[in-house]
Amino acid sequence: MNKLEPVYQKEVKCPVCENTFEITKVRSRSIRLVKQDTDFCPHYEGENPLFYEAVVCAHCGFASHITTMDSLNRFEKQKVRKLITKRWTPRSFSGKRTWDNALEAFKIVLLNLNVREAAHSEIAKICMRIAWLYRYAGDSELEQCYLNHALNSYKEAYEEEDLSDEKLDSFTMLFIIGELCSRTGKEEEALQWFSRLIREYSDPKNKGKIPNMLIETTRDRVQELRQSEKMKSEVN
Numbered sequence: 268m269n270k271l272e273p274v275y276q277k278e279v280k281c282p283v284c285e286n287t288f289e290i291t292k293v294r295s296r297s298i299r300l301v302k303q304d305t306d307f308c309p310h311y312e313g314e315n316p317l318f319y320e321a322v323v324c325a326h327c328g329f330a331s332h333i334t335t336m337d338s339l340n341r342f343e344k345q346k347v348r349k350l351i352t353k354r355w356t357p358r359s360f361s362g363k364r365t366w367d368n369a370l371e372a373f374k375i376v377l378l379n380l381n382v383r384e385a386a387h388s389e390i391a392k393i394c395m396r397i398a399w400l401y402r403y404a405g406d407s408e409l410e411q412c413y414l415n416h417a418l419n420s421y422k423e424a425y426e427e428e429d430l431s432d433e434k435l436d437s438f439t440m441l442f443i444i445g446e447l448c449s450r451t452g453k454e455e456e457a458l459q460w461f462s463r464l465i466r467e468y469s470d471p472k473n474k475g476k477i478p479n480m481l482i483e484t485t486r487d488r489v490q491e492l493r494q495s496e497k498m499k500s501e502v503n
């Protein structure tokens with residue numbers, strides 16, 4: 268029996284130029300999640316499906332996260348045509364991805380989102396993934412830089428966006444904001460965001476809306492942060 272390649276190609280239609288282009292996906296049977304960091308950064312053995320989440324149209328330079336390909340309105344399409352396509356040299360991002368071309372694809376997505384003035388939560392999601400790519404490579408300076416971008420964008424999303432039908436609900440977002448504060452050296456602020464989530468949990472109107480697992484992890488994180496603050500004050 269022939270061994271199946273871990274990745275396969277699929278044709279999709281570009282929402283901006285309406286040409287078809289190829290995207291590459293990892294077969295679900297080839298995906299092996301080994302562990303996940305507290306900010307949900309996944310670590311895989313073998314092919315990393317995260318590398319393929321940034322899709323780029325070979326013809327016009329439109330790029331987005333794979334889950335939100337069709338969420339542009341006509342004004343955003345115009346902006347992409349005017350500010351991206353005009354400067355785009357046709358090139359394909361299909362096929363097996365290395366760390367380098369995964370990073371490049373995500374940066375083109377980020378450029379697209381900025382040009383479109385897309386939702387803060389979308390921008391944050393991409394910044395998180397770029398930070399994780401730098402984490403895989405052990406580049407903590409650039410990881411920190413993108414975690415900070417993600418943090419600021421999530422904070423704006425939390426304050427301004429209607430999150431009722433988002434994939435990322437407002438409670439998980441509270442957790443991620445706390446987690447990002449903690450990872451970027453803002454321990455006190457992290458504690459404030461985590462406490463806010465714990466307060467939301469004890470509010471009867473949110474009963475059943477917040478997964479127990481999320482609250483358990485939040486309590487663990489609070490304990491860890493308090494412990495390390497205590498240790499710091501004992502040293503000083």
Ligand SMILES: [Zn+2]
Binds near residue numbers: 284286
């Ligand atoms: Zn296109």
